[in-house]
Amino acid sequence: MVKSQQCEKAAVKKGPWSPDEDHKLIAYIQRYGIWNWSQMPKPAGLARSGKSCRLRWVNYLRPDIKRGSFSKEEEEAILKLHETMGNRWSAIAATLPGRTDNEIKNYWHTHLKKRFKATEPVQEAQVFNDKKKFSETEIFLLGEAPKASKLETTSTSSSSGPVHGDHNKDQIAEQNICASETFGELQSLWAESHIVRYSEAIFTDPGFTLYNDASNDYWVNLSMQAEIDGI
Template sequence: MGRAPCCEKMGLKKGPWTTEEDKVLVAHIQRHGHGNWRALPKQAGLLRCGKSCRLRWINYLRPDIKRGNFSKEEEDTIIHLHELLGNRWSAIAARLPGRTDNEIKNVWHTYLKKRLDAPAQGGHVAASGGKKHKKPKSAKKPAAAAAAAPPASPERSASSSVTESSMASSVAEEHGNAGISSASASASASVCAKEESSFTSASEEFQIDDSFWSETLSMPLDGYDVSMEPGDAFVAPPSADDMDYWLGVFMESGEAQDLPQI
């Protein structure tokens, strides 16, 4: 009705993001937050769809993103949570600080699924390249980006850990002001939990100690009888589709301290 028409795709750019676009997006979010993703590209002067901006920010530009290889503990956590939650990548990501749903989804499809499919081989097919030992994508240069972006996107040149980049840390500080407001405006408690937990983690440089993983790995299965076989499709407990249910699970399990006070 009174709303602006949804992102008209005319003239909008697609494909890999350039360094310049990244900078513009980060700078804009630093200043204004991301109250309205649809309007953001226009306000920032980006020829991108709002969705694209959001994805870029969530998955790569956010200051609290933890890049680099997945540890064994993280992989095990994903496997455990996948048994519990199924393909609810966002829910799984919420329990892995610094990891995004997209990244977890990728890891699942590339390593973990195979690892489960072929347990006989047993070995830990690490995300660090069980077979290929691929160099962290630092040189992947999109054809379109190559022209506009000098060497490589920031997150690619510093792919081991974005948290180490000065840009990221500065954004982290700024985001405490700009981003939180929009995050807290979100109606979804789960989203808030996810976002804000990330923010608090960001300020702590993402040092995840072993206790976190031992708790994470032992908590859900021990505390709750989900009575399901590994590999089963997700069998929802009563009202399990409700994220409040899972929030409650986390709270009761003592994981609450890892979540923001809502």
């Protein structure tokens, strides 16, 4: 481990991801699935650490990610869940389809923290701050998705079949706002219900069979570009 980390350190690139890197990662995952984050970057043609790839995928490239501002309902849910769960962002994220822990964490720090402090000065995370105290039952009752295997969690923690089942479709489809230009295109396509089939196909099929009915989808374009580039 130490050795591999050292080797990794020597060549890994850091900082913002380029569109080229994005489409390399997407194309690789599309073709081979997620099998080992730490070993994927090299065959994918990326000079990134496995962690960096994972983070990029989970927080940004995953096709089921909701973008845009949080709704009132989501805001309230975050406040309520934080009250009981504390800073367990991943658990909170599991109850908000399409939202990542990072996004929720950021949103909390930038928007909700002040409000929380103003209204709830004492209670913060009293009950559930220690995650070891969480039983499966408690997690279930709070609405967190059942824990899957590591690989499943990685590729699907909020994206594959059972977890992302039908009840998420509408919520995903509702979204049409996006912060970035490229993902604005992507998200506007997610807004159409047929796009949901993309994510289903991609994440339920190890071969990531893509439907071919959205020719201008950014995500697909990236993948196709990567194919052209010979990844």
